[in-house]
Amino acid sequence: MSPLWRDQVRVFFAPGRVELVRWHRGIKPVQGARLAAACERDPDSPAWEQPLRQLDRMIADAAGVDMIITISNDFVRYAVVSPQAQIVTPTELYAYAAFHMREVYGERAAAWTLGMSAWDPCNGGVCAAIESTLLQRLNELATQHKVRLKNIVPYLSGAFDQCCKQFQGGRIWFALVETGRLCLASLSNGVWQRIRNQRMLQNAEDELLAALDQEAILFSTRKEVVEQVYLFAPEHPELALPEDCGWRIIPLQTGKVPAPSHYPLAVASLHRKN
Numbered sequence: 001m002s003p004l005w006r007d008q009v010r011v012f013f014a015p016g017r018v019e020l021v022r023w024h025r026g027i028k029p030v031q032g033a034r035l036a037a038a039c040e041r042d043p044d045s046p047a048w049e050q051p052l053r054q055l056d057r058m059i060a061d062a063a064g065v066d067m068i069i070t071i072s073n074d075f076v077r078y079a080v081v082s083p084q085a086q087i088v089t090p091t092e093l094y095a096y097a098a099f100h101m102r103e104v105y106g107e108r109a110a111a112w113t114l115g116m117s118a119w120d121p122c123n124g125g126v127c128a129a130i131e132s133t134l135l136q137r138l139n140e141l142a143t144q145h146k147v148r149l150k151n152i153v154p155y156l157s158g159a160f161d162q163c164c165k166q167f168q169g170g171r172i173w174f175a176l177v178e179t180g181r182l183c184l185a186s187l188s189n190g191v192w193q194r195i196r197n198q199r200m201l202q203n204a205e206d207e208l209l210a211a212l213d214q215e216a217i218l219f220s221t222r223k224e225v226v227e228q229v230y231l232f233a234p235e236h237p238e239l240a241l242p243e244d245c246g247w248r249i250i251p252l253q254t255g256k257v258p259a260p261s262h263y264p265l266a267v268a269s270l271h272r273k274n
Contacts (some may be wrong), residue, residue, distance in 0.1 A: 007065040010262035014072035021262040063146040076154040078195040083124040097127040126152045177233035234259040
């Protein structure tokens with residue numbers, strides 16, 4: 001089979017669930033089977049161990065396909081890397097990003113594999129880090145099943161790239177909500193300012209509002225009376241904020257612009273597989 005005609009599986013990989021969609025390639029790709037499976041957490045193993053075992057079962061008959069995996073923000077750490085006009089080579093950029101991640105996260109960053117967004121010496125960029133052992137295990141799994149692992153994409157990166165054409169204005173607030181986690185990013189005139197990636201211990205509305213208010217205090221410019229926040233939350237389609245809270249949600253997944261097919265659905269619609 002020509003690589004141009006390979007089928008493709010697209011995966012969403014999270015602590016509590018794995019979503020997989022198969023696409024049949026051709027002149028016009030056709031969506032095939034969609035699988036969704038819940039995973040029980042094993043307190044004696046890494047949070048990614050049970051999803052990895054589930055993915056192992058889900059791709060058992062996928063030999064010869066391409067695979068793209070979107071990784072939940074639970075498994076990713078982010079940092080905004082400030083502009084540095086002196087950086088001119090990829091090696092210098094990686095060393096600077098690694099130094100910055102150690103400053104933010106400490107020595108545990110040594111066990112992570114780093115990736116950088118498009119870099120502009122005048123505007124900086126974003127560094128994403130994933131545990132190296134997890135990446136190694138995913139690559140081994142793909143090799144075992146004769147699947148070509150084309151890309152591993154952090155959820156924030158994938159969702160942002162999916163939605164950024166809808167953003168308007170000089171100041172952007174982008175909120176990505178998934179089960180148990182909130183990721184909130186702010187940009188000013190296209191330049192990343194901050195990324196907040198946190199667990200959610202209460203309901204999504206309260207956590208989002210509290211995070212927005214806290215981040216607004218840290219933002220370098222004065223908050224408007226009512227700020228807009230672009231919201232991507234396919235697992236929380238009913239998420240809303242109080243009318244008088246100082247924030248107005250602009251939903252990013254709609255009937256005209258749906259979320260990618262392998263992104264997680266609302267929790268209630270998850271079908272458990274054994």
